[in-house]
Amino acid sequence: MTTSPFNPKRRRLMLGAAGLAGTGLLPAAAALAQSYPNRPITFLCPWPAGGTADATMRVLTKEMARHLGQPVVFENRPGASGMIGSRAIAAAAPDGYTIGQIPISVTRFSQLGTVNFDPLKDFTYLARTSGQTFGIVVRSDAKYKTLADLVKDAKANPGRINYGSAGVAGATHVGMEEFCLAAGIRMNHVPYKGGAPALTDLLGGQLDVLVDSSSWAQYVETGKLRLLATWGAERPPRFKNAPTLKDAGYDVVVDAPNGVGAPAGLPPEVEARLRDALRKAVASAEFRQACEKIDAPVMYQDAADYRKFVLEQYVHEKRLIEKLNLKEQIKNG
Incomplete structure (x- = not known):
């Protein structure tokens, strides 16, 4: 009698692996997330050097680096009222090695039709950090x-x-x-x-x-x-x-509270590491002193509350765009 090469147990294992691959949960990916970070992280600031957001975000990234065990490289990407840097964050690989400040005005520009990303779908919101005067x-x-x-x-x-x-x-x-x-x-x-x-x-x-x-x-x-x-x-x-x-x-x-985010699709384990580092960085004496120096109130929110705030702001901006006739202003330069 000839033994069939088919092995039901092997078939179940193969189907299970295929299912994990489809959801991005292969053991190798999980292991990679657990070892995160193993190289420097880039932090994009959408404003020029010398501004208030630049000053506080530089201190924030230094404190984050202490808790993550890797350098957080600060990079200015100014222009288009903060949207050039925001676009770069949205377009980056969702691996946790590109994060940055996301101006709350993304909720306005997306509705004005001047950006090609969706603030409700294209970002992983990590934390709100501070406000501005x-x-x-x-x-x-x-x-x-x-x-x-x-x-x-x-x-x-x-x-x-x-x-x-x-x-x-x-x-x-x-x-x-x-x-x-x-x-x-x-x-x-x-x-x-x-x-x-x-x-x-x-x-x-x-x-x-x-x-x-x-x-x-x-x-x-x-x-x-x-x-x-x-x-x-x-x-x-x-x-x-x-x-x-x-x-x-x-x-x-x-x-216009400052918030920090990453591209959409960030692995949960990586998101958790970044949120923890941000929470500790915002609570640091160094960050609070930097905020006090420029009269920027600390306004911390973790990811869930911050995302809720973004959704509320999106609705508010819709009303404001209509009230100020902003689309016509942009059209007329």
């Missing part, structure tokens, strides 16, 4: 002593006052346009690739007004710039003498 500043020799002075001149000269922001449809641009709408004024927007070069031009006299996160803080304290208003719900401790927009009578509050 936005403000409207002018040079100390400017004729505007108060926000009311600026509003009065803008009403008398529609479109003649230049203000700089970190880019078209970014948080500072949209926030300023929301304020202008509330104040019944029109100003001329000058977009930059980040807050740092806009600050340089304000100091050099090429701009009338700057709207930015607190890159201006040291210059306000040394008397080179004047802070007309901040945009948060409350006055920051270091600048209690400057009103918020709400204090000045405008129902506008603007914040």
Whole structure:
């Protein structure tokens, strides 16, 4: 009698392996995830060097490296209001070796149709880390002593006052346009690739007004710039003498929390390692001191809560796009 070469047990093992391969759960992949990281990690910052997000994210990555046991290489990818760096994160391999800061404005740009990625599908959100203190500043020799002075001149000269922001449809641009709408004024927007070069031009006299996160803080304290208003719900401790927009009578509050993410499809074991490292890095004295230095409140959220926040922001941005007619603004330059 001839013995059949068919072995039911062998067949079951082969089918099981095929099923694991289809779900990406082969033992080799699991082992790779467990050994993560075994080489340097690249962290993409979508803003120029010298800005507030750059300053805090550099400290964050140093602290992450301590807990991950591998260098976290910091790389600036500025441009398009943070979207060039965000696109690079979305397009990277989901292996945990490319992560970065994802501006919350991805929820706006995706709905404006100016980016080719989906913020709800193309990222693994790891943690929200900190917020920002936005403000409207002018040079100390400017004729505007108060926000009311600026509003009065803008009403008398529609479109003649230049203000700089970190880019078209970014948080500072949209926030300023929301304020202008509330104040019944029109100003001329000058977009930059980040807050740092806009600050340089304000100091050099090429701009009338700057709207930015607190890159201006040291210059306000040394008397080179004047802070007309901040945009948060409350006055920051270091600048209690400057009103918020709400204090000045405008129902506008603007914040843009910093978050860290990776490409979609990150292995769960790798995601867990990164989330743990981020949680510890945000809790470190070094990161908190870096945030305090630029008046950036620590606003930690782990992955689940952060993703919920992103979804809520997506809905909010849909309403804001319609309210400010942003698609038409972008179309008209």
